[in-house]
Amino acid sequence: MSIRQIQRISTGISQHWVGDGFPVNTMFSYLSDDDISPFLLLDYAGPADFKPSDVPRGVDYHPHRGFETVTIVYQGEVVHRDTAGHAGKIGPGDVQWMTAARGVLHEEKHSDSFTYSGGTLEMVQLWVNLPARYKMSTPRYQGILTKDIPIVTLGSNIVRVIAGSFLGVHGIAKTFTPVHLYDIRLIAGASLDIPVEPEFNASLLILEGEVDIAGKTLKAAELVVFSIEGGSISIKAEKNTKMLFMSGAPISEPIVGSGPFVMNTEAEIRQAFHDFKSGKFV
Ligand code: MN
Numbered sequence: 001m002s003i004r005q006i007q008r009i010s011t012g013i014s015q016h017w018v019g020d021g022f023p024v025n026t027m028f029s030y031l032s033d034d035d036i037s038p039f040l041l042l043d044y045a046g047p048a049d050f051k052p053s054d055v056p057r058g059v060d061y062h063p064h065r066g067f068e069t070v071t072i073v074y075q076g077e078v079v080h081r082d083t084a085g086h087a088g089k090i091g092p093g094d095v096q097w098m099t100a101a102r103g104v105l106h107e108e109k110h111s112d113s114f115t116y117s118g119g120t121l122e123m124v125q126l127w128v129n130l131p132a133r134y135k136m137s138t139p140r141y142q143g144i145l146t147k148d149i150p151i152v153t154l155g156s157n158i159v160r161v162i163a164g165s166f167l168g169v170h171g172i173a174k175t176f177t178p179v180h181l182y183d184i185r186l187i188a189g190a191s192l193d194i195p196v197e198p199e200f201n202a203s204l205l206i207l208e209g210e211v212d213i214a215g216k217t218l219k220a221a222e223l224v225v226f227s228i229e230g231g232s233i234s235i236k237a238e239k240n241t242k243m244l245f246m247s248g249a250p251i252s253e254p255i256v257g258s259g260p261f262v263m264n265t266e267a268e269i270r271q272a273f274h275d276f277k278s279g280k281f282v
Helices: 112-117 266-277
Strands: 006-010 014-018 022-029 039-050 058-064 067-075 078-082 087-090 095-099 104-110 119-129 140-144 151-154 157-163 179-186 191-195 201-208 210-213 216-219 222-226 232-237 241-248 256-258 261-263
Touching (some): 022 222, 039 067, 039 241, 067 078, 078 095, 087 095, 087 140, 112 119, 119 241, 201 210, 201 232, 210 241, 256 266, 261 266
Antiparallel strands (some): 022 039, 039 119, 058 104, 067 095, 067 119, 078 087, 191 232, 201 222, 201 241, 210 216, 210 232
């Protein structure tokens, strides 16, 4: 099976703070990129050090409609609360998969204990699009703790299967369209081949270390978007590495988004702002 080549490399397209808790680098966005569907956006936060505080930092209640937010914590601890009645605390290795669908308000904060102790925060938030037929469905929350994430061990290397499957091992995350999401740790010198279905978009975020892909060296905080042609991705670790791999079937529908809403038409975006202002997101 042929090897997928690198389509492009991103070192980030926008650095900004989300509230006062999350200093993020946006690695891709549907606003500028058309080769990432079903994913819409990836924000990489940190690693950033926070001093002890009495007041949890983060972002206050805000709306979302039309997609899912997937939060993966590597260091630190965050809490989530939403108006659909879901709440959860996630720490290193844990994942929160929130389906906003027709709409929720949620807050995203550092946990009390992380706030009081201070420390290093490192996390990723990935936005996953919903097909039109599910955009106005019922909101859902999946708290996926590290103990529930299956691990594929290949020698000293590991692939944690958050969603989809790898070598026949299935993650527990429920998704609306086919998505694979892996937390990968390779030791220096190791190689890994990842099979990818034809026509699936695929990308890889390097969080730590250094890898060689198709003759190119990639370092921490760089993201590779792979070309659509070819059957598998081949990675060689030059150093001990930590990576997030994502692939999925593109959703071939128009995308119209504004701020926290991502729908299919301008009229649906106007409706989302109208519904939010008239208090329907509760
Ligand atoms: Mn949010």
